[in-house]
Amino acid sequence: MGSFPEEFVWGVSTSAYQIEGAAREDGRGESIWDTFSREEGRIAGGDTGDVACDHYHRYGRDIELLKQLGVDAYRFSISWPRVLPEGKGRVNRKGLDFYDRLVDGLLEAGVAPWVCLYHWDLPQALEDSGGWLDRDTAWYFADYAETVADSLGDRVDRFLLMNEPNVHALLGYLLGIHAPGRHSIGEFAAAAHHLNLATGLGYERLRHMGDWQLGTILNLEPVHAGREGDEHEEVSSLFDAFRNRVCLDPLLKGEYPAQLAPMLEAVVRDGDMQQIRREMDFLGLNLYGRSRVILDPGSLVGVRELGPPEGAQRTDMGWEVYPQAMYEQLLELRDKYGNPPVVITENGAAFEDRPDATGHVADTERTAYLAAYLEQVARAREAGADVRGYFAWSLLDNFEWAEGYGKRFGLVRVDFETQERIPKASFHWYRETIARNEPVAGSRG
Ligand code: FCB
Numbered sequence: 460m461g462s463f464p465e466e467f468v469w470g471v472s473t474s475a476y477q478i479e480g481a482a483r484e485d486g487r488g489e490s491i492w493d494t495f496s497r498e499e500g501r502i503a504g505g506d507t508g509d510v511a512c513d514h515y516h517r518y519g520r521d522i523e524l525l526k527q528l529g530v531d532a533y534r535f536s537i538s539w540p541r542v543l544p545e546g547k548g549r550v551n552r553k554g555l556d557f558y559d560r561l562v563d564g565l566l567e568a569g570v571a572p573w574v575c576l577y578h579w580d581l582p583q584a585l586e587d588s589g590g591w592l593d594r595d596t597a598w599y600f601a602d603y604a605e606t607v608a609d610s611l612g613d614r615v616d617r618f619l620l621m622n623e624p625n626v627h628a629l630l631g632y633l634l635g636i637h638a639p640g641r642h643s644i645g646e647f648a649a650a651a652h653h654l655n656l657a658t659g660l661g662y663e664r665l666r667h668m669g670d671w672q673l674g675t676i677l678n679l680e681p682v683h684a685g686r687e688g689d690e691h692e693e694v695s696s697l698f699d700a701f702r703n704r705v706c707l708d709p710l711l712k713g714e715y716p717a718q719l720a721p722m723l724e725a726v727v728r729d730g731d732m733q734q735i736r737r738e739m740d741f742l743g744l745n746l747y748g749r750s751r752v753i754l755d756p757g758s759l760v761g762v763r764e765l766g767p768p769e770g771a772q773r774t775d776m777g778w779e780v781y782p783q784a785m786y787e788q789l790l791e792l793r794d795k796y797g798n799p800p801v802v803i804t805e806n807g808a809a810f811e812d813r814p815d816a817t818g819h820v821a822d823t824e825r826t827a828y829l830a831a832y833l834e835q836v837a838r839a840r841e842a843g844a845d846v847r848g849y850f851a852w853s854l855l856d857n858f859e860w861a862e863g864y865g866k867r868f869g870l871v872r873v874d875f876e877t878q879e880r881i882p883k884a885s886f887h888w889y890r891e892t893i894a895r896n897e898p899v900a901g902s903r904g
Contacts, residue, residue, distance in 0.1 A: 461837025462897035468571075468848030469893040470530045471870065472805050474578035474622065475538035476508045477857040485553035488544025490580035491590070495638035506863030512855050513878050515557060524854065524871055524880060529893045532571040533559070533696050534804060534850050535576035536622065537607055546582030549601045556611045557788075561612050573850075574611060575619040575676065576604050576661065578631075581628050586639055586780070591650040592634070596725075597657035603760065604661040605668065610877050611670050618662045619743055619804070620675040624654035625706040625757045633701075633759070642805045644760070648722040652731070654799065659734040675710070676743030676804050679703045680788040685751035685765040694754045694762040700762065702750060709735045711742075711796045737884035742792070743804035749784040774828070775809040775866055776859075782831040789839035789846060800845045807831050807852035808858065809866040812883065820872050820883040850887060856882065 476492045496507040515764055525533050539546065541554035553703070558574075565572045577600065600863070608618060627637070628651035635642035641650075658675050671766035682699040684691035708716055713736030715723050752858055755763035767779035774780060792801060796864035808828040812820040821836055829851060840846050864875055870886040891899045 460749070461834060461841060462895075463837065463840075463849075464574050465896065466847075468531045468648070469803065470573065470848065470850035470855040471525070471528065472534040472850045473514075473854050473857065474536040474575070475541070476511070476578065476580040477853075477859070478512040478514040478855055479538060480509060480511040480513045482507075482509045482830050484515065484822055485541075486544060486551040487538065487554060488540035488546070488551075488750040489583040490540045491583055491586045492580050493584050494586070495640055498640070501640065502861055502883075503865055504865040506858065506860045506865075511858045512873050512875075516767070517880075518561050519564060519604040520880060521854065522561075522568050522570070524882070525565070525570050526568040527882070528854075528870070528886060528890050530570060532573050532617075532850070533565055533854075533892075534573040534575060534577040536580075538580055538582065539577065539603055540584075540621060542606060543582065544584070546585035547830045549552055549563055549672045550606060550898065552650075553587065555607075558611060561571065562611055566614060567650075571616040571617065572621060573610075574607070574615050576600075576751070577657075578619070578622040579631070581639075588637060589728065591628075591653045592646055594653055594656070596655050597660050600657035601660040601664045602868040605664050607666055608665050608671070610772065612671065615671070616674045617674070618665055620658045620665075620673070620744075621654065623745055624651065624658065624677040625703060626678045628705065629702065630656060636749070638705045643796055643822035645725070648719070649726045651705050652723055652726045655706055655735045656731055658710070659737055661741065662737050663734070664701060670742045674739045674741040674743050674802065676745055677710075678745040678747075679707065679788050679803075680746060680749050681784050681791070682752060683812045685753045685768075688754075690754045693750070695750075695752050697760065698750060698752045698762045698764075701752050701762075707796070710737060710739075711899050721811075739799075741800040741802050744788065744792075744801050745805035745852070746788055746803065747808075748778045748781045749787075764881045775811050776862070778808075780808070780829075780831070783837035785832050786839045786842075789836070789844040790842060795837075796860055798843070798845050800847055801848070802848040803836060803846065804850050805852040806849070807868050808869045812856075812867050812872060814872060814881070818872065818879065818881040819872065820881070822883045822885045825870075825883070826858060826888045828898075829889065830892075833892070837898075850886075 630637035633647035858869040
């Protein structure tokens with residue numbers, strides 16, 4: 460197994476709506492996920508993020524867990540409607556106070572706060588006036604970013620502008636399975652472009668305010684043709700444009716993939732691409748697997764996802780365990796995008812955990828997953844990919860969006876009845892890996 464240099468950053472990630480709860484407390488406004496999760500049939504089991512992991516009240520315990528784990532850094536997100544209940548204008552001091560307490564607690568524990576400004580929970584008030592379909596939202600985002608940086612920036616030195624705008628646009632505006640539940644190609648194009656624009660505007664605002672390390676996060680994965688033949692190769696490139704390059708190319712190359720240009724014509728204005736193309740201090744990469752696709756004229760945009768091949772190992776999400784995806788993606792960034800500094804800001808797996816009578820979970824599959832993907836990170840580094848850190852998803856079992864609480868990604872088990880936290884075997888494995896700067900073999904069950 461490869462080892463990692465001393466300065467390699469080890470961390471874990473979470474996001475506001477998935478863990479905080481306290482949905483109606485201390486003046487928090489509504490987000491699109493509050494609305495969406497209350498709609499009939501949207502979320503498995505009718506779950507909502509109203510209580511989630513109750514992190515808003517139990518953050519002290521969660522900081523203890525981070526300390527025990529020995530991570531260098533903790534990536535979390537700020538809830539925009541907690542800070543600006545109407546999305547713009549009036550600041551909710553009590554909301555900012557929560558993040559103040561969290562940041563202070565992390566620093567005291569010796570854990571660096573990595574603050575992500577947007578993880579999908581748009582204020583409902585902004586959605587009501589058009590949300591990401593409206594250009595103005597990009598400027599409201601920059602204002603909000605400034606408010607947060609102004610309040611936390613004296614103690615935080617890393618800001619991440621956005622989490623996975625590509626997935627947000629795809630699932631929320633094209634496939635309609637995430638908030639705000641829209642599905643049209645035109646809305647997808649508008650949302651993706653305005654999210655890209657917001658990232659650029661937010662970056663510019665923060666760059667001029669302070670001396671922080673700035674990055675943004677994309678979810679990328681290699682796209683493979685699921686059958687032989689030119690027609691399948693062709694649609695895999697189209698799918699790659701929709702899935703990955705819709706945000707990656709504008710950010711790093713200043714242009715949209717040619718296949719998407721026609722649908723973007725109506726929304727891209729002069730000067731936008733200059734705002735969007737940025738040399739960030741680092742790119743956050745969230746990676747879970749790969750896509751396999753074939754031509755299918757009957758499907759949306761003529762492409763169908765096949766899912767894992769027969770016999771492949773799957774996680775509880777149905778996603779294929781395919782560690783080589785990590786290596787392939789990192790090499791693609793090296794070869795086609797100028798080898799930007801990368802931090803893996805999410806990687807992990809949901810498995811059906813079976814706690815014993817004491818609540819302990821011997822999650823050997825999760826440990827094996829993490830070890831296998833980390834090995835590919837080490838391989839890519841040896842091949843010259845500029846990877847500087849790795850954050851596991853996630854610290855805690857949490858609200859997994861449309862899947863509700865049924866899919867567990869945590870290194871720590873959460874009993875959602877009692878809110879008890881119990882570190883799983885993978886937590887202990889990760890702690891040892893961090894301590895040695897090297898994935899340790901096996902697990903202690
Ligand atoms: C990512 C999301 C994160 C979590 C994982 C499993 O796409 O950023 O919130 O849901 O998937």
